[in-house]
Amino acid sequence: MGHVRNYIIGDVMARMKRLRGFNVLHPFGWDAFGLPAENAAIKSGIHPETSTLDNIAHMKGQLQRLGISYAWERELATCLPEYYKFNQWIFLKMFERGLAYRRRSSVNWCPSCQTVLANEQVVDGACWRCGTPVETRELEQWFFRITEYADQLLKGLDTLEAWPEKVVLMQRNWIGRSEGARITFPVVPAGGGTPAAGDAIEIFTTRIDTIYGATFVLLAPEHAIVHRFANESADPKAMRDRVARFRALDRGARLTGAIDKEGFDTGRTAINPFTGEAVPIWVANFVLAEYGTGAIMAVPAHDQRDFEFARKYQLPIRIAVQTGDEAASVESLTEASSAYGRVVNSGPYTGQEAPAVIKTMIADAERRGVGAGEIQYRLKDWGISRQRYWGTPIPVLYCDKDGVVPVPYEQLPVRLPTVTTFTGRGDSPLAQVPEFVNTTCPTCGGPARRETDTMDTFVDSSWYYLRFCDPTNTEQPFDPAKAAYWMPVDFYSGGVEHAILHLLYSRFFTRVLRDVGLVNFDEPFTRLLTQGMVLKDGHVMSKSKGNVVDPDDMLEKYGADPLRLYVMFVAPPEKEVEWNDAGLDGSFRFLVRVWRMVDHWAETIGGEGIPACGDDCTPAERDLRRKTHETIRRVTADIEDRMHLNTAVSSLMELVNELYKFSEGTAHGAPARVEPSGGRTDRLQTIAVLREAIDALVVMLSPFAPHTAEELWANLGHADGLSNAEWPAFDAEVAKADEVVVPVQINGKVRARLTVPAGIADDDLRELALSDAAVRTHITGKTVRKVMIAKGPLVSIVVQ
Template identity: 55%
Template sequence: MEMLDPTGMEPKYDPKTIESRWQAEWAARGLFATPEPDSRKKFYCLAMFPYPSGRIHMGHVRNYTIGDVIARYQTMRGHAVLHPMGWDAFGMPAENAAIKQGVHPTTWTFDNIAHMRTQLKRLGIAYDWSREVTTCDPEYYRWNQWFFLKMYERGLAYKKFSAVNWCPSCETVLANEQVVDDACWRCDTPVASRELSQWFFKITAYADELLKDCDRLTGWPERVLTMQRNWIGRSEGVAVEFPVVGRRESIRIFTTRLDTIFGATFLTLAPEHPMMAALIAGRPEEPAVRAFVDRISAQDPRLRLAAELTKEGVFTGASAVNPLTGQPIPIWVGNFVLMGYGTGAIMAVPAHDQRDFEFAARHHLPICLVIQNPEETLDPDHLTAAYVEEAGRLVASGEFTGLPPHDAQTRIAALIEQNGHGRRVVNYRLRDWGISRQRYWGTPIPIVYCDRCGLVPVPEAQLPVTLPTDVPFTGEGGSPLAESEEFFFTTCPSCRGEARRETDTMDTFVDSSWYFLRYATWPRRPDQAVDPEAVARWLPVDQYIGGIEHAVLHLLYARFFTKVIRDLGLIHIDEPFTGLLTQGMVIKGGTKMSKSKGNVVDPDHLIATYGADTARVFTLFAAPPEKDLDWSDEGVEGTHRFLGRVWRLVALWVPHITGRPIAASSDAASAPSDEALRGASPSAREERIRRAMHRTIQRVTRDIEDHYHFNTAVAALMEYLNLLSEIRPDGTPSTREAMGDALTTLALLLAPFAPHIAEQLWAELGHAPSVGRQAWPVADPVFLADSHVTLPVQINGKLRGTITVASAASQDEVLRAALADPKIQGWVSDRVPRKVVYVPGRLVNLVLS
């Protein structure tokens, strides 16, 4: 295959021609196919797959370019690389398009995928497209259903009533992400809360492991781990039973401050507390309490969660006994107590909890100080705020008086456990994952409802339960699947009688919770969800790249699924992603790109104007990957100029190096002036080229390896080009040879960043394709060490001059050279340095009195 113009190298850099040419060539040669198992070490490089919204945006360009640099670099480093791509293809926009434009979600989605696949190919990303997965494909989502059944068998998938966001106008449930400013995203009607029967995944069963394993994720950014830890929200405390006066039951509360229990002067229950009805039945307070509860539950749930909410409440008329003091205390109901956390009931300690303090002050309830502040003695009768610190000593706390709060917690917990009044428990903020969605474009939940047999899981052999096609898209009236008779009415797998299917579909986060396993398997083993052998070979993902917006949701769900699938015995790993890189946003003019702001940069237009290599190199050069990238049209021009200069430099040298002609006369007169090297001997010139070459190899390699700092790697290549550009062909064989090596190395170092131009230059320099299949160059230490160095000389820490000395010079030699320097002498004159600090290779500092 001949990729070179027989008449010689084009003098002008024309990305359009070379990019399409090499993309076709790479595809034809199957260059990015995942290798069969061999002796090489594996590297699994994965960028988060996109939702096929229609077109790729600059965020995608950045995300996938970063992944591509890593994949191409690791290939050249001798790894067997898996670098796949796919589509997170279920979701609302497809259904919205169906409602608005009458296009079926399937058509809409697959059209979008086709377009975006083309766009990604135009960027020259090295994907193994044979492993492409599409989550709306029944061959994919059948395994969502299979995992659901496995989890159902193990009690990890269950159904319960729960509150959901409800749009009264659209008559449908909304996902959290479809609620914008407390209103429906489509019709702007305020959302209500509604109790519905919903399916859940029991992620809380793994809460402790998910938290503990955060410590093992050393390749993750600390802030992502912090967010996950916050989200899981583990807190250790004690559940204590407060017997209700005059009844058999007791009220269970949860507290992390058991040391303050002697100061508990009342209990507060959530309005939804299950014992509420029984507590107030027949009491004079009943109507008032009912009115209060009704009023609170009619309130917007979001409003209730706001921190500024006024603490309201009413007395229930009932009382409970504080198990430590034996004293009866009143039971109140309060709007600030949440049924969803702990037990839905708290012991109120106004002296040591700000919320309880405010509540007590408002309702004239007793405040009882039980911890004395060691810094500033508190007056128990005139507290102005709660003392919430865990420092000091207990007071008025029976046998525990005098103990530090921390010791008291342990001692009181022991006593309570001994007496059977309660036990130590761990509470999590994390809730089980509600996966039911009243939507069409998602995975049908494989459950059948039979009047005789009840809830019956669809047998594995009957999977997949596929989406019906005869569904009208109105955007009204709840689950679209309920509209399909063909889908809705079925036979019971158990008794063969008439039955109805579950009409909810799964949250689309289910799809993305295990797709990284699917890439190892698909399409070779369509008969199983994951091929244990292939997964054992490729997983975990060595480097995962995506946006910070998934710091909690997707990354937590994926970790959960991995652990569940491990416990199913299918895989051996505990964690799916060893390394995580969260790239920053692409912004322009200070804000995120958006249509309404009119600051969107269209990747297609960018590629058409400058080529994919320019688009890639600019996104890498403009900022380190984890930071936001401020888009600059001028910066893009500069990057394009850089690639043009690389091209022209190679074009200048190719005839000398390879003997091939140049297509048209290259403008030798415009070549730089060789100023720095005028008069330098050929050997000095060659040495200089080689030193620059090896130093650049070292810098680029280190920048990629250490922190993926592609911006400084590109800067190193620019400096390298600047230096090489100073040298003009003069017919000296040693110079010609050194430049041949230098430019060949430039093509190699450029290959992960700008693969198309690198490939073309590689060929022009007389090498057989492909540059991406070559070994990454290695810096020779011989050329990294200099015989002489220029050393800054400081006097009292201020720079006063420089000297050139042998690298291995002793302190005495350096001192002598420094004092011999006229400039330095002018500063020192006849004074004797009190101290000399010499850091070989770095500087010398003379300390004068």
């Protein structure tokens, strides 16, 4: 149901914009590769291709029954070679640019299933399928160098004015930029003495101003130099065992929660390049190998983690920054103070203030050749290798002579071979297909082996929006000219679950394709709407919870229009909603009410040749016209500017209520059919006013309830369908009220309401307010201090 909501929102926007005269591209594609289909194959033996195509057929039928106006002629499915060929094409472009590369990296490995698991398949540190504790394995994996674009991706966020702030913030945090410095700590040889040139540990810090308080160095267990220290130690095996234990412990504990800070002394020391003193080097389980340099300078006085570590192992603590007037003593410290302030105990820098001192110290480090300013990102390169079948083959082969060889463009696509048995065991299923694996090297003609990993399915979804511009192109992913016409995407909606990965990857791909010369913009999605989830009994609908509301059932029971209308009416799109059948009844009733009302008038006011509304209206007609135009204004703004589709619907409901009242006042029925040529003008005017209101209503209703609206439109005698209709034009002159009700506040409380001509002069209004009977009872015997007229208008009187 959540997806259905998303599609309806998009359809309302698309239909509305079409009526507004825009050329709208509203396409649909199937993100068809991925684990669910493969897991089903492992369980049931049905081939992923079969189940995927079945699913597509079923869902397509559902979307069509919902009346979502997709450009089906541009439909695409990522599992088809016509599409994934260009995943491979883009991969090759990335490879050429050094943006796709291979390195060893750790993965989650289930020893029982003999396979690699994605992070989300690891539940509480164990395999989701068999419950076996997950191990870490080092495998050669392909990566996309997204970190190359980290700065651009961060800066680009500032231009995304029509994105929810929340998503921008999440991306900003995810990218995680830190400004700091890389500092070299020379390593003292095992037996003591002067450090050898070039033998040093590099650390990254954002707080170089605290470096005089750096009393030890901490290494990640994975840090390369730890091996060497072990070899050079008295008992290499003992040290290696401790490291191995840390690495294993670390993993399990990370997945379940917090881990205790632990570490051990390597027995070695390094020189703090600022103080010149030798400080101990320890290994600590909380230092991350993947971030920075995998080594840190520990400043226990000013970093809470280092503080806890120092206290636990009785390592020295030294204060280097003072924030208040009084110097704190090391003995009295109960926690680290990470605030910026005045640098103390810091040699020549003592007395200088952050942030200036940070600049000075970095400059000095650079001049002395012991470090440099550096920017670090939390963002890591994107590992795209999956040891799975149902995905895009990575277009690379391995030749004994030529090494890693990209598949030539003219040999694309590298087709996914048909694998018939799925066990879920062993390495990549593709490795079990010799006809696939064994091939010839395009460079030397000798034997070569194909890469058997497939791509992460996020690759598929990182550029599909561009493919819609030119979905049948066989030569390139899309024609740049066509992309330039349609792109970037003006309106993009989806769940918040895509806030980081999908949207970040798409932004990355867009920039890569820009650098390749295929697109001429940086940001793929101009306006983003993150729609809320649809809940049932307070929980996300899911098969395992058994709380799924099947859209098919609702379509069966109510039809598409009430379902569409209800889903739009129940809450603003970005809010999550609790599913409620009773509300759907209400939407159904509303549509019946509209039908009945239009049906009632259709014969009288239908057909061609109804004149435009004239000026000599009865008060009732005048009111209806005003309501009509006020509704046009509100509905237009609600859909186009605010995307508050729920209030757009409620405005339409108000107009319908008004029409019922109007009909009531028109002698309980329709005036007799009046021929435009010989009719009485008052009747003609009534007809014209009704026609204006009902035409506008039907057109504005059509994005929400297209089937009903189309039928009504035809019944009203419009020869052309709604696709040729125009969104009604707002006339400010008509919408303007003749009279307005002005509240009068006395000391902040509304004590009276005056009905006055619109546009009344402030002085006259003040006069009227002060002479009003109800107002007088509240101000007699008191002193009027102030009378002001606020926009609205509204009168505010202050008395004492």
